[in-house]
Amino acid sequence: MALELPDNVVITKLDEMVSWCRKNSLWPMPFATACCGIELMATGASRHDLARFGAEVFRFSPRQCDLLIVAGRVVMKMLPVLQRIWQQMHEPKWCISMGACASTGGVFDTYSVVQGIDRFIPVDMYVPGCPPRPEQLIQAIIDLQAKIQREGTMYGREFTRPERQLPSRALRQ
């Protein structure tokens, strides 16, 4: 005998509901070092309005954030700062590497620029472009939301799966 449900009751898995909550209230930590930072500001400003995707609450304290957006090149002197900030953020947390410099070093194949932050910290989403247009960053956030919805679990088990333990290019090579 089928159970009659009223229209305003939805049955779902708890994991999915938690992920749904998480993905729609990402609080970004803008680690804006260079040019991409200006585009990050433009993404938050009136025309592109990141608030439409629930990720407009920029907080400059890593303790309050769950999405690290690394916008711009990271150099030798800055990398320890970046790693410290990543470690200070609470789980569950994600990282977007915005722009060519953060992802690969970009045009700056020089003595002091780190050739991609994914050598030293985990990265979930890469945004190409130098700098990426605001629309690209918004697309990355939408993709990240889909990823959170797809594999998110209430206790963050997705982070402890073996393949997620290989975060960096350095280890994969």
Next chain:
Amino acid sequence: MPLERILPSGDLAQDEPQEYLWTMNFGPQHPATHTTLRLVLKLDGERVVDAMPDIGYLHSGFEKLAEHLDYNQYVTVTDRMNYVSPMANNVAWHMAVEKLMGIEVPPRCQYLRVIVAELSRISDHLVCNGAVGLDTGAFTYFLYAFNPREKLYDIFEALCGARFTNSYTRVGGLTGDASPEAIAMIREVIRELPKTFGDMERLLDRNKIFVDRTKGIGVLTKEEAINRGASGPVARASGVTRDLRKDEPYLSYADFDFQVCCATAGDCYARYLVRMAEMRESLKIVAQAIENLPEGPVSIGIRDRASLPPKGMVYSTIEGLITHFEVLMTNRGFEVPCEEIYSATEAPNGELGFYLVGDGSSRAYRARCRPPSFLHFALFPHLIRGHMLSDVVAVLGSLNVIAAELDR
């Protein structure tokens, strides 16, 4: 602890015991530093006794890279130097290169370069003043300042295809001529921007909180400004009546009628006012340039084997194809004298110059950039001594320090 023991300069009297002072780290990741500046502040309660700036958190080896890229390639890197006004850097870089090679660009190119340089001055000052407003608590003002920038981006996109990192100039010319659509967009912006400026001025000029937080804060005297190498709006707000567009007219600045905006107070508020006034003057220059835009080519053509021929010519004529090859081949390239030259422009932030050493090859032997932000940030400890901790952000914002230009 008696405050009168602090000297007028802000320094502590020497006989004062200093154990109670405490040290605070500010940056490199802090909302008011905008990018990657770091300050170590020595505080007496909330009063800043001393500040030790620590830079280099964005040192990416620009000058080393300049020695490995040719004169056309390096323009992409200058975009990323002062990324708030990339066009001004493009113009400064290729002006230096052309001065070294002894090339005079055609009038239409000069006018277009003036237009883009002035538009980028407006976009730079919008960010700077918007950020000062943001840091002193006026978030709405920041949105008002940021919105017209999108229109300027649209113009740049119509001119060169890129919205942000433009690389619009080339040795001896530009990547392309301005299309009629782009010119129509510029005319529209000339009509619309005064309204934005009016809005901004009404929001902040007489806002009590803003005036209280900036007036009399971070005063720089004229003598100090000269001795410490300040330039641009920072120097002009202190009464140095120097503007390279007037004093050493480059491109076609001598053709235009505009005022040099100065103030005498030398505080954060004066720097804010100078920037606001300069935007209106820049708009005047753009309006004159667009009305009198000369006809003709935007590049010197293929005669000196210095500028790249247009793509249509490369594909359809033998001269174009050969010139294209010769400019791009590593063993041919540009003909550069074995000489050294310094060329300066009035960038939005101040005097942006390049000291170029040519060695006959198509790459610079040494390309030193004279960054205005570097000298302005060095002023910071001098400006902040004796003020309160909350004034740090106001002073920092009014200097408009761009980390990528600071560290290179």
Next chain:
Amino acid sequence: MDAMPTRTTSELKRAFPTAEISEFRGQVRAAVPVSSIGDCLRFLKEQLGFDMLVDLTCVDYLAYRGATSRFGLVYLLLSVDRGERLVVRTFVDDPQPAVPSAVPLWQAADWLEREVWDLFGIRFEGHPDLRRIVLPEQFTAHPLRKDYPLQGRGERHNFPVITRAEG
């Protein structure tokens, strides 16, 4: 090319006979031996009114055709009232290249000299605080020297890796 004699160049030549004056595209340059650079800068500031140090930089002439010295220091001076510019150059050599500091004359020289020390390794004697400025303290090389490779010597890869598990 010989420069047109101006008041600046003739006065400079009278006070420092060893100075070599040249001109390129309207820019007047004076090459001064390193032994008299301190006095020369003081003379230019105090007697000839060059009250602003626009820039101070260095060129490594290691691979430059016809160069006799390793490093060339470049002082770009400006007289704000007259609007006159002057480029003063001096040359120093390995080992232990050093010049007197210009900080007592122009405060602007403070950071500029620290930058030259950091990137080229030239000592400025009498500088109040000659530390590295843009590179980390533990960095050992001077990267803008011509014998230092563009990609560095692996300093940029020398960091611990943080994984998700440690995170």
